[in-house]
Amino acid sequence: MASFSLPRIHDNADGGWGPPATSLPEQFKYKDVPYAPYSKSDKLGRFADWNDISDNRQSTAASSQSTRGGPAGRRRDGTQAFGSGTASAFTYFHAEDESSFSVVDNKATAPRRGGGFSRGGRGAARGASTYSTRGNTRGGRGGTSNMRGGGGGYRGGRRGGRDWDKNHRTRESSVVISSSWQMLEEIEFHRLAKLRLEVDEPENLESYGRLYAYDKTYDRVTTKTERPLQLVDRVKYNPTTSEDPIIQQLAAKNVATVYITDVILSVLMCAPRSVYPWDVVINREGNNLFFDKRDGGPFDTVTVNENSVDPPQDPSPPNPNNPTEKVPEVPSINTATSLSLEATYINQNFAFQTVIESPPPQPVDFANPNPFYGPEETDPAASCGYRYRVFDLGITEEEDVKICVRTEVDAYSGQGSPLEGKGLVTIRALNEFDPRSQGAGGAQDWRSKLDAQRGAVVATEMKNNSCKLAKWTVQSVLAGAELMKIGYISRANPRDNTRHVVLSTASMRPTDFATQLNVSLANGWGIVRTITDMCMKMPEGKYVLVKDPNRPVIRLYAVPSGTFNVSDEEEDAFDEDNASGQE
Template sequence: MSTPSFNLPQIHDNADDAWGPSPSHLPPQFKDIPYAPYSKSDKLGRFADWNDAEGAGRAAAPIAGGGTTRGTARKGREQAAFGSGTASAFGYFHVEDEASFSLVDNKATAPRRGGATNFNRGRGGARTTTAAGNKATQRSGRGGYSQTNRGTGAMRGGRRGWRDWEKTSRDRESSVAIDPNWRMLEEIDFARLTKLRLDVDEPEDVDSYGRLFSWDKTYDRVSTRMEKPLQAIDRLRYNPTTSDDPVIQQLAAKNTAQIYATDAILSLLMCAPRSVYPWDIVILRDGDKLFLDKRDGGPFDFITVNENATDPPLDDKDSINSAGQLSVEATYVNQNFMFQTVKEDQVFDFEKPNPFYSPDEVEPLASCGYRYRVFDLSVTEEEEIKLALRTEVDAFVPATGTAKELLTIRTLNEFDPRAPGAGGAPDWRSKLDSQRGAVVATEMKNNSFKLARWAVQSILAGADTLKLGYVSRANPKDKWRHSILSIFTLKPTDFASQLNVSLPNGWGIVRTITDLCMKYPDGKYVLIKDPNRSVIRLYAVPMTAFIAEDIEEEVDEHDSAN
């Protein structure tokens, strides 16, 4: 009878603090075969779960409303950490498909009749509600019980994200049609933009133009009990793009700066990570100079409404509460509010007259002052990067002596607190005086991008005060008649702090974008915000791009005039 024996196999110690053999001691038959390495510190979880009758060890799948399917949230959390310590060769990611992916509950349900939900009433008033993917909620007519499924937030007022899968996905169109022949040069997501920072000193005032009217102080006493109707006033106010500004052209001829822009364009760029709706900026490089322009009729000429709301206004063109109709209404309200709240009995003239006004014009000129200022964006003492900016102020308040308090004037408008897209805003007429903080907080949430831009514009212009008017429709069904309910007086720097606006971050974004444009040769470029993602892209476009559109608009205006 032979004696049993056991030969101890050769063991190779792994000095890399990992499980399994060292790569230098792999058997020949296992070399060049990919495997998933993991560290000794990685959490493995369960290899198999015999309590899961339908699939042993199956990872829990997340669902749209939060939680996991079939109550396996705890198991999913344990298994998710496997292999997290190292990069896996088996991970597959498809960026283009991720944005359009949505998970649908595919559990078997009892057959239903009629619409999305059936109500079957029995004796004694009992009611059974059957919803897709949820356990029924049963309520007895004589004080029975209620049972709801856990993990999906199906109860009224449930967890955040309840019924999110039922919301209609909105695919917005780009602000400009992208030609297939355009060449994409750069793509930057907003997460990268929020990490930039550049400290910029106080600007140098180069020149000032225009005439300002004084602020009518009687409007500071307006309230919901003493509201004033908004009037339609005909005035001329000019807002040409950067390249069409004759003062900018003179500054460029003198090599005053390397970058030229307006406060409307620059504030959008500085607050870009807050934007939701699409926009575009036309960039022209000429030698060592860079001009940031807007397109005529583009998004810069209109004011958005509730852009940052959880459920923004719909895109229904037939509704007066659609995003486009509300934008036109907000622009109309803002312009007439500026004209109405100033009086001409006191004026303040800047050094030079309005550079855009022609004596041949019939309509009178609106109150507006243009301040041209130069900011130094240099990072080191060796380089010299300056930005010439045209800023605007809207009125003034006489102060002691010869001092003037410069104002910028803006408005928020209420359309219908019960309409879709209102963003949960309270009724202004009933809450604006008694619960002002709640109204302001809601507007700061729903219009974060717009308010941040206004605060930045006021700071760039060197305005001392921002007058913010609250204007509501006289009738929720009529978008052309409005009433002024209240006016807030704000310090631009304090308002920016309340909105959590970081000017150094904004300057970092401006410097980064301009540096990217300076890498490429002379020509025309366009910076486009993706309509459905938090991404901006830089395209190289022909020099003739957008010129045909401007010519068509001029022809249409000429034909309509005749």
């Protein structure tokens, strides 16, 4: 028969609760087991405190002591609580921050006096038109032809709207980062802003194209004498660097180390100002670097209010886990994609419209004809001059680091000979959509402010479009233009993005405007030289420089040699789709 024996009991002769402090049981000796005497009213700790609002250990320990008896662990009757002076060895603290825990309060909230309530803003979805840029800029395979803008936006009040979501919206990268890509370098913008390199005047190699005179009557346009923006069928090419036959000829002669276009170069030089994502494809062939834009990338469109505190947003994609979620069928005309397409359409047609094609004055032909305009084209070529210039990026006389840039000008002013680089003009346009919509950036009504308070309008545009204006200015300086014309284009009706009017045109010198924008060309050249040195340390191959969509960081990836290559069948299908879209 099994026997039963009582366990050994340690009696506390002092009358306390638990074993005496002077006689620790044998099984706990020399076992590194913490022990502290405690009284019956003491709490040994807790793993969840639903009444404590503190989020740190000190306040939790303090509240624990306060529940025992007040300051210094004394009871209300003034006597010392047993064990209160020792460390809380048995108290449990979670290793992570407990501030994320919250208690759901299901009690009804008392209504406000007066029966008032706050109402959120209403979401609106309106149709976005498809701009056919048949006569506009063309890249390697159609450029920006027949692009659609899409998305639906929300506009909320201070309460109950989507203001809470402003700082939490995330953008998608301009290119899908494949798992086969290897990240080589990462540079923060604050490091780029400290770079500096002084560059001398460039060397002019060759010039191509034909320029028409700028129509000076647009300098006298006001809000009371506005002119409609016309759709002009003209052909203008903007191929990427590797597809430029002139750059290929110059590379065969080894006139430089780096080959690039002014559009891509201006993005690199103004990278610290950029907010939206972008990517540049870099090919190293021998000792040469070729910077290319990607087909379907962000270089063929114009951003709108990129630097605004609350820039225009595209709608969030539908939730795949919620198939019943309603998505607006008709996209809004004020989303980031729709506004970018609209701004591109405005810029192209404003440049085509503001030149005089019928003599006098006579057009000016450069030394060589347009290298991209072929005899099979049915629409006339736009006024455009291509100037190939070489800048020396060497720090010492022994260094041979030169960059060949294809620059563009849009017209000439009639003051000086364009063939000698005098009187060259670049033409750009700012656009106004709806001052009351989300993403307007606090813009004033141009029709009421542009003539009387132009300075306020310009200051707002310089704040909301800092990156875009900086890139335009850098492109003008690189091309050697003496004047930059900026048109102010507004919608004829804020709810219609297909009809526009010219309200005014401003004229400025690019170098002076760069000072107003606080654009440092020396800093831009320092950025370009740093990226060049970084790529020249890599072996031959293909690389991609990517601007992070949500952080001020650029990253360099090594990618397989066949990345972004398009087969002949896909290219033919691409051209057929563009042709059908233009019709």
